[in-house]
Amino acid sequence: MDNLPLDHSSAIADFRAARKKYTQKAACGRNYVLVKKLKLWLESNGTDGRSQASRLLDFAYRKRSRHRPVLPITREILCDSHNGCLLVFCILLELDRGHLIDEFLRQDLCDKYLPINLHSLQEKAATMVTSDSKSLANGFNNLQWQFCPVTFDMRRRKFGADFILPYHKKDKINDKGATAQLWQVEVLEEFVGPYLARALSKDGEDGKYNDTNDGLGPRYHFALKTFEEHNNSLFENEKDAFLALCGQPGMIQYLGDYEHDEVRSSSTIPHDITSAMQIKTTTSNIILEYGDFDLDEYFMEFVPPVHQSEIKSFWECLFDVADAVKHIHHLKVNTEGRTQEFNGWHADIKPDNILIVQGKFKLADPGFATFVKKKRINPEPKKVVTGGTEAYSAPERWQSISGRWAGAVSQTIDTWSLGCVFSIAATWVVLGHEGMRQFAELRRRSILKLIEEQANSPLLTPGDYFHDGQKVLADVISWHMYLRSVSRKSDIVTCSVLDLVDREMFVGDAGRRIKANELCERLDQIRSQKQTEAPALPKAIMEALLVLDEAPLKPAMASTAHTLTMPMESPTIVDRRQAQKLALLGAPLKMTAGRLEYLKSELYRLYSSDLVIPFEMMAQISRNYTELDSSDLVIPFDRMAQISKNYKELDRSGLAIPFEMMARISGIYDSQLNSSIPARNRNALENISRSSGYSNSALNSGRLTRNRDPLKKTARSSGYNKPDYKSNPKV
Template sequence: MTHNNQSYMDAALEEFRQKLTSEWKRTNYKDQIFYLPKAIKAWMAAGDRQNAALLLEAVYKDRGFRRDITVAQLFKEQTRCIIVFAILVSLNYGHLISVFHQHNITDYRVDHDIDIQNSNLSRALRNERVDPIKVLTEFEDRKWSFTPVNLTYLMHPSLSGSKWILPFKEFILIGEGGTAKVYQVLVEGCLLPRDFRELVREASNKVADLAGFYEFAIKEYDHNHAEHFKREREAFMAIRGQEGMVQCLGDFEHHQQAAQGPQTTYNILLEFGQFHLGEFFAEPQTYPPVLQQEILLFWKKFFKVADAISSIHELTHTTEGGSTRRYNGWHADIKPENIMRVYGEFKLSDFGFAKFANYSNRPLSYIDGGTATYGAPEMDTERRMRGTKTALTQAIDVWSFACVLSVTATWAILGVQGVLQYEQVRESAIRDLPGDRRPSSSAAFHNGTKVLPEVLEWHQLLRTCRRESDPITDKILDLIDDRMLLADPDERIPIKELCSKRDALVEEAERALKRPEVQVSQPILEKLLQFDREPPTTSSKEDEGSTMYPARNARGKESQGKSRLPKENSVPQAKPGKVVYRAEALSTALEGVKDIQRQTRATDPGTTAETNNEFTSFLTWSPVDVTPSGRGQQATDPMQTKLPGEPHPAEGNPRREPGLTAQEFPNPPTNEARDGRTRVVTASPETFTSPRLSSIVSGSAVGYPDPIAGEISASDSQRVGPYTVQRTLMHLQTGRSLSTAPEVVLSPSPTRAPLVMSSPTSSAPRFNTEGTRPCPLYSPYGHYQTKAESFAMFKERKELEGRVRKSWSFRKQERDKDLKKIIEDRDIVFVVDRSSTMGQCWPWVTFWVETLAMKLARLDDDGLDLVFTGSGNLDHMGCKHAKEFKTRMDKAQRELDPMPTDMAGCLSRIFSTYRQNRKYARRALTLIVVTDGSWSVPANRQRGNKVEDNIVDFVNELQRTSQDVHDKVKYRRWFSIQFVSFATDPVAHANLKHLDSVMWKERGIPDVIDTKPWDHSIVNNLILGSLHEFADDSDEEPSTAVTGSTSAWRHP
């Protein structure tokens, strides 16, 4: 043996020992030492198993290198001994690995107890001149450090003995009830399988010193409550994958021997909730919503709990074999403590009292347990009638949810002090009842038989106190009083109907968003957003990722349904904090301002960004601001504003609409146009609406349709010419453009050229050209099941979910038979425009991309690719899990790019990757580009030319590279691009259609590009349009919903 070989062996042994004492070493919450088995295996296998080979030689060098085991045997699948070998090396018994291997002590059996009295094993160890009992005892003690409990998705191990090591960094008690304890735990990411990390990526800690750790909750039952554990585990398995519910990630049993006898704990691993609802209300630096959009967003997100309850009441479960079964369910314990705040979403939790039964038209069940405070009167009656049990309907959940809604509305209007006072009001009312009529709970919402009159009176108080900007809470209170808190269970609204009512209320409130109440300038909005994004003086648990703060240990036992809110004198003084959903609401509003500014700069070259930012205001309509339809005064000072109620002089702008207020600000003061004006106004939908249908107006300016309202008088659209500029209607809370229409400006500069919007097409786009249809205001996720006929994509999604097995992965889904005939050996890349101009339609973009990904399941063997415009840091290649697309899209929504889209740069990045990866380049490629067409325009170039150049160069390069590929490009569309247009700007959509219909002819390339609007009536053609001539030629005329009244489709 050479000196070099000896050095390599010694170095390998030293490196192993060093890593074992540092890099691979961990301690858990009990200060138990354990090592990272995955890291050990990776090191052993490195360099084509070279490390393992050197280590094996090193431990045998003092024995003449006589060994009866090879490296291949160490790694053999059935008898793998890598961890066993590591344990023995750590004990300086590495040379005994052959003995352990021969006696079947392998990695798969290492956690089994070794029979120290085994005569054959003992004899073999004595032959190696070691003490068998000493070696085996040390091995038994050390092996637990090398085999911590393996945490996997849906784990279900049974752990026997007290030596098992749970690899939790922290294990802190955060709640204790009558049947179980709840702990918050931290797990290092390297201990979780990759697919598990992907499923729970939101659980990754955001705090710098705990980066790489994941947060979970563990619900622990003792042996006296094993039945509760089994019931809750079964319930979690039944609702697995259902949205709006805290998910079970696995469970384990731990059997130990204690001084007082055997002890067993039953544990469920859960998603971690930063707060339950009561804690969320009491959080001193989280404030109720104030602005309209904040209020609406809060209620929309909170009402997802109703969807979760509805899923329980009518549960559809698909078995592994593909059969579908229907069940009725009861949660039976809905209360604030069982509604968790999980990474910004409200989710239903704690299914310990849940019941499920075979589906019935009138489901009834006997319910054990529940919480008296939020329980229905019939549940309270059952408890007071000892020895008598009555089967209960699902209406008990409706009552309980109504009580939670009542408390939530109180917080939304009066804050945490109102919640405390509301509880005192109910307690006082119940104390005044005769003793034999009092309900079980001192803070119940009923008097034993029906709702407390004081609850209804409290609701009236809330109506009186609600903000003028609140468009929905009073209607929710009406729903609670009229349909939910009813004594007769049969009269209560079914939960499914409640969800439909919710949708109607939300749509009505969204229409109300067109009438903001306050006048707020862009600088104020920006300051509010900046303040909200700054960290609070004392960070809240949610903002800091809910890491292990000492305060979380202070929670006591839950009382019988009473809130764990602090008492009045313990609420701290107000400190800077966060208003719920303010950042999201203000970001949306500000994007609306920026959209207008971009449009203004695009149509008026003389307008600069500096001037547009000088003063931009959202001036809004309110009932108290309505003025008679007189003439408005034309402002000469850009900072002048009219106070509500001031009379308007007769002179001035003769074109002001009734009920409108406006603020003018000038264009740059050039010699050519000192008096040019751009106006930003808002209007009541009752007093200002857009044309039903229009074409390009005569003259030089273009008017845009109002996507929300109905009609405008003819006089408002007929005078258009060189004396005209654009008027853009906006509203404060959404920042959404209501409409633009021509506006006459007095005294224009005679030298200013008319405003002309150009298009690369030979003729200007039609006013309502196909594809300019805006996305509806509501979210598609709440409507596609019940309104499947409204959009082809809704119907497609509903059918897909009916066929798809309940699974996290694409891989178990059936291939689409129609697409399978055409798409073969082809890479599909979704390219999503993440410019801020896409922000308002992002829920629809997400829904669209997710649905198309479901259709393409298993057609791309190496997984679908998702690419975003911009830096590429959000890209995700080889997506194989159904949830990955939506998760990535949601993350991208939080990181929308304020700069115009560099589509040319994005395509260059994709083409470069295709060229560099030869294996990738041998496959056909289709890009599905989802965009609104609002791309950056290079200096002195027409919009889109750089994109055209990149596409043409790439196709020509493919043609030059191989004649075979050239034929494929020409006849089989080896490479193709499908543009899916979310453009509401007719010019942007015309540019996309130009790429489809004109560019390829002008530039002499095959027809490999297609453009279709997002609401195209044939969903498959949104995939095949660039691949198949029939699908390419199937472009349809606008539907009647588009060419007719816009209200026909906006609120189906």
């Protein structure tokens, strides 16, 4: 076997195939290598049973004299976890200089130092046995960037133009008011550092997902906010705001930032009209949690909630934004055990700055946020703030934005803006997205009417504000009255929110307007309002709705819409109507806001009540039947009743259940089963005691001998009858 010739050509051919397989094109158009996957391939065995790395070493040194039986570097050294040089070896193989790998290692040019500075490469290459050291250094430098793409983590970094940002996908979301560009980016798991991965893990989920279509494995979604060089001051302000608010509930989370030198054609640079040429520019970027929708998009994508629980759930999610505003207004920053307090202003609260992240509503875009150190005596802090959106601004803030007045404003500009959001949200809950459009048109008409009345010296410009320059529009209050009159009888939350908006948020005098901490208290009161329990939906209806909401379907007829709506030479009115009808029927079904969570909760409750013994309970009973005491087992009262009622084997067997456990089952503990226990609960305890064979007279007489047989029967009847649990109760 040792005398067989080595197949060098197949080794390098296999390497080139693997290199191609594990190379991806980044969103910028440059290629990068899936390093971990390529390394795994190099350490795997080929068809001849030898590792790919060993086969490639033989190829690299194929011209070495046969009289020198030992290679200058071994596979173990090449693949060493700390000082290995697999990637350096791959680069040299592509340059057809694989035989220099031992010299690179001798110069301490290994994987952990990639990318290697060009000047250092040139110096060290000059000492190697090669005919053209400069060509080697330049070639290595050009290729090495593909093998060391950026790994994103929660620290600030600056990347030169040579660095490759491994965005697998990059799609523009929008231009944020001409100050920045917002992108949705996708990054494969291996290029997300451990700190960032931990930051994305919440509520038991790791934040990543898999696309089985491409076979590239798990990846993450982020939002990327990019500022051009001339907007660097805005970037610094927003970055500082995010850092200050990091970890605050209800806020979109900052996940890191970086600067990147880019070389572009001048035609791609905003505001540049010079002739096309390569120009270097530096962008500043903030990495953020990705929101599936902003609130505007959410209102368009989802059907308003219908059931009482759905409506309450929606509002409770939106109330979280008020908590975020409160934390901005009263910011506490802890630095190395020292707490500093600041007053803050968000200054741009509006629907498209509220994002939905994994079902939670979060406040975003603190680009115009301002903070000042809190003073001991300052009952109502004021500050001159910049930016904002006219339509959602308070009267005093609107005058500043429009250039009429540039005075300091109080923090209640944010509670007015949040009132605008609540007003629009209430309109959507009651009337849907069409109602929102009608409401916006009503406000525009009201403003135009006021402008006509102020023909000589108009204070306003056309728009869809909620105020007349000083106080809330009368038509807005009338619209709210209209919403109350047509809202569902079971919906008391929306009406309560409208009352709060009208009385305390839409107040023209900023000094009398409700403050954020008081607002949160009022919203908590609305949360805790008792509502008449609405009758549950039939189980079959809930199951059908759950299927539709989990996977919205298109009607079967939609598949024929294309052929039926093809343009004709002279379509009739009937043809046009039919085409419109089919287009509507072919539209995908929309999900109802809050319904998925409600249905899952209700169905889980129903399914649980149908089970005689839940799996988890059976596991506890089965493994603890030798020590069935109150320290090992807590069974909810209703489930214990089910056991007693439905499993006659237990009823007849005389199963011993200690009094302490009975107390825990019902939530009552009393050393004597006396009259101080409510009759309903006392009777329930006595019934369970009798049905289990644990007579009332024996309740305090100690723990009687356990009877294992009925428990084994119950285990068998539930399907949970594993040998391990019978032979070793402590497994």
